[in-house]
Every structure is written in structure tokens, then in C-alpha cells.
Amino acid sequence: MLLNIGLAFLGTAVGIIFGAIPGMTATMAVAVFLPMTYAFSLVPALYLLLGLYVGGISGGLIPAILINVPGTPSSVCTGFDGYPMARRGESERALKIGITASFFGGMISLIVLAFLTPPLAKMAIKFSAIEKFLIILFAMTVIAALSKGSMTKGVFAGFLGVLLSLVGELSMNNRMRMVPDFLKNELRSGFQLLPLLIGLFAIAQMFQEAEKGMQSNNLEEGVTVEGAQKFSFADFKGQWVNVLRSSLLGTFMGILPGVGGSAASLIAYSQTKSFSKHPEMMGKGAPEGLIASESSNNGLTGGALVPLLSLGIPGDATTAVLIGAFLLQGIQVGPLFIGQHEDIWNQILLALVVCNVLMFIIMFFPIKLISQVVKVRSARMYPVILLMCIVGAYATRSGVMFDVWCLLFFGIVGFVMNKIGLPTAPFLIGFILGGDLEKYFIEAVKGSNYDLMVFFQRPIALVIWALIAIFLGYSIYDNMKGGALEKMGVKD
């Protein structure tokens, strides 16, 4: 247990640093530290990774409040009110309100995770290959529906990911596909998840920062945390409905696959504004805006784990990376997970409690010290991150240099995708789900004597089709409107 808490502490502290440095994200933190989990069994590894996840999401509030630059996309609304508060000499109060709201958001989403996941998984156990295929199709529709208002690009990226996942040998007939002769040995089992996700989320980001000249956070002057008006828990008086609503909105957005933290933060912020008694104060340093943004983005953490642990479908890019940790330990996440690994499930819940408490302790009390993290130069961080990435890629299959080349290749792919506006999160989720999509389709079709009508005969299947139709309808409507989320400024 001591090792677990130690790793959770390490993960949370490092996650806060990643979150606080603009340009580095929670996803990147989890991806870079995944190789460290080779040395541990699953439970300690999860303490480390969940610490990185919670810390990474929370750390973004520090630069958002102090320098008006969100450390992570999920803190996009934090600066709207946090920065004006800091400008009028209330930075310490703003930071502490944000940290406390983050803590509540994380804990509320954890409660939802604990109560929603087991019944969902129990229901999913009854699914045959037909429903499993349709659930994956549904996940891909949701990704599309919420892809920055650009449905077609989101679906295209998702299916490209699926196509890439098919490279290599099909275990059902041991025949290779889409592999050039000279790479037959290297690509027999296809592209590996770890080099792909580290490349997409860490190396691509490094190239992007290099393009900008590594200037993102070169603060010349010091960062000061002022405490003219002290924080008090009375700041939350009259805000509990806001905390609950924003946390639940964040959790719900997390449950929907492929939705980023920035969407959760923006939607919670706009809802708080519409319910506010003083909407004119929002954006001018109103604590309620800060509370909405921070409780919703931490609400995302528990929410994104719901589809992962009940259906095997990642809720966001970071939980897609967490799948890597389960795969490394040879454990399949999905409907059977909770039933077969009840101890691990309980440990995940405990780990989230520990990480949220640690996040609060690490950030709340030494806030003046922690705030100096925004001065860390990314130019000094990236070379060391690269080192970790190389280790992660090389160790995937215990020493295959081809995987290191894949790391570079997917770094360039991620960089180009960002340039041409193709979202990388649906691409990664498509890659992860592609193999299962094929397997369940073949199983379902063969089991029904090759009759495609089998997908429309069972009642659960019809419900899933109805959900697919609703989300497709929504995405077409949203696309025609030009992307409501995009108009609101959603960036991931």
C-alpha cells in the first residue's frame, strides 16, 4: 500500500507539473510514463497513471489563473474569471477556489463511476457479438458527432485509425494484409499501440513546440501569488448547485467517447452563466465561473473511465492511453472486467480517491511554491521527455528498433494531422477499437448464416441503432449550424 501511495504521489506531482506547463497535457504525461509501468504489476501502475491523469487535468488551472494561458485544453474557461481575479490581487484565492472545485469535481465523478459502471457492465455481459459490434459503431458515431463541429473529419480520422489497426496478420486465418514484404517480420502483429500513442501525443507536440521556437512559456518576470483577499470555504456558499451541476456535466461529457475536457469546461461554464443571478459578472472575475470550469474538467476524469471499464471503450484520449497499461499486463477491459477482477476495480476507485486527495494536498497548501512550476522551460523538459519516449517505444516488445522508428513516424503523422485539422483522439480510439470491430462483425455475420439483417433483429440492437440515429442527426444538425462547439472555441 505504501508503494501505491508513493506512486500516486509521484504521479500526481508530475501530472501537476505537466498540466501547469502550457503545451504539455495529461495525455502526454500518461503516455510518457507508461513505460515505467513495465516494472510494476497493474495495481501500482494504475496508482501512478491515475495520479498523472488527475494531476495533469488539475495542474492546468495554475497558468490559466496566473498568466491567462490554459495549461491544458480542459482549463480553457478557467482563465476567463481566474485571471481577472489574479489581476485584482486575488491570485491565491482564485487558485485555492480552483483547486477545491477540482477536488469536488473529481470526487463527484468518482461516485458516478462507482455506481454507474457495475450495472452498465452487467448489462453489457449479455451482449452478443452483434451488440458489441454496434456499441463500437455507436462509440464512433459519438466521436464523429462531437468532433469540433466537423463530423466528416472526425469520422474519417476514426476510420483511418480502424484501417491502420488492420495492418498485420489476422489471427482467424493467419494471413497477412497491408504489409510490404520487407516489413513482414516487424509488422506481423501490426503497429504497436505504445509507439503510436506516444508518437501522436508526445513527439507530435514536441515538433509543434519546435515549430513555434519553444517559446510557449518563457516567462521573463517572476510569478507572484498574492493573497490580498484570503480564501475561505465560505467562497463556496451558494455555489453547491453549481459544483454539482458542473461536475455532473463534466462526468457526462467524459462518458461520451472522444469528447475533450475543453468541451466539458465550456458547456459547464455556459450553463453556469445562464443560471447565474449575475451573468454580467462572469468573465470579470466571478468565482462561480472558475468553480464551473474546474469542477467540470475534473468531473471528466471519473466519467471517461465509465465506458472504459464497463464496455472497453475509452472515454477520452487519456483513458485510451490507460488501455495501454491494461494491455501491457495482459488484462482485457470490457464488460467482464469488474466481475473477473473485482480487486482491481476496487483498487481503481481507491486510487482515484487517493489521487484526488493528494492533488488537493499537493496543490492547496504549498500553492506559492507549486505556482513557480509555470516558469519551467518546456525547452528543457522536451529532451528528457524524448528520452522516456524512446525507452517506452523500444521496450514495447522488449527491444525492437522498428518500434522506435514508428515513434518518429507517428510523431510526424500527429504533427501533419494537427496541421490539416484531422483530430488525433478519434484516430487513436479507432485504432484501439478496430480489431474488435472486425472480430465482432465477422462473428456476428458468420453466426447468422451471412445475413446482415441480424444487426436489426434483437431489441438491444434496435436501441443502439436508435442511439446511433440520434447522434447522427445531432451531428448533421450541428454541422449545418457550423459547429456549435467550434463557435464556442472548443479546441480539442
Add this chain to the structure above:
Amino acid sequence: MQKMLREWLKIRNMHLFFPYLIGAICLILLAIIIIQRALKCRKDGTPFINFKGYHFFKEGYDKVKLWGSVILFVLYVVCLPILHFAWASVVFIFLFNVLFEMKPGKLFEVKSVLISAVIAFAGSWGVWYLFYQIFNITLP
């Protein structure tokens, strides 16, 4: 349809069915993206392909740092099996540090180079020790 599926999903063809299906879906989606763009261009009165004023990279991007990091990455991977992990990393992490800390018109600052050397040495050997010695993980 049933007959066609039966033929496609015969054990000898099975591996090709999904790649063709997903490939076809990707092509259709690509066509839709192109049509959507064409319609938008027609509505806005802008040309479909317009290279004038188009920048793939950010305007005034840092060519040295971007291309330098790509080239250093390639050389690093090439050198890994030759120099082995720790020594290759010392050399290349130092070069990455120097590259990323480079300021326009001022190639090197002694203090910055020294910090780069310390990070490269401590980082590389530190990571080597942690992963290779303590965690027993295979390194190049």
C-alpha cells in the same frame, strides 16, 4: 448479398474483407470532405485550391528548431544501436537541449551549454539507471 458475404468471408479471403470495406468507407468520407469543401468555396466565392497566402507551417516558423529536431531524432535512432542507449542519449539530449535553447542571433551561451550538458548527462544516466538497473527493462 448473403452469397457475396459468404464468398468474402471464406477462410482464405477473410483477412481482406474488412480492409477493403474500411478502405472504401475512408474513400467515400474523403470524397464527402472534398465535396463539402468545394460547396463551401463556391458559397464563399473562394478558389478550391489556393496556394497564394497558404502556409502549411506557421508563418515565420522556427525552421532551425523544427527541422533540426527531426534530423536529430533520425540521427539519434540511427546511433542508438551503435553507441548504445546511455552514450547516444548523452550526446543527443545535449544537442536537443542546445537546439531548443538556441536564441536568434546568439548561437551559444556558456551557461546555457553547461546546463544542457548537466541535463544530458544526469538525464541519460539517470533514465538508464532507473529503467535498466532498477526496473530491468531492455534498452538499446
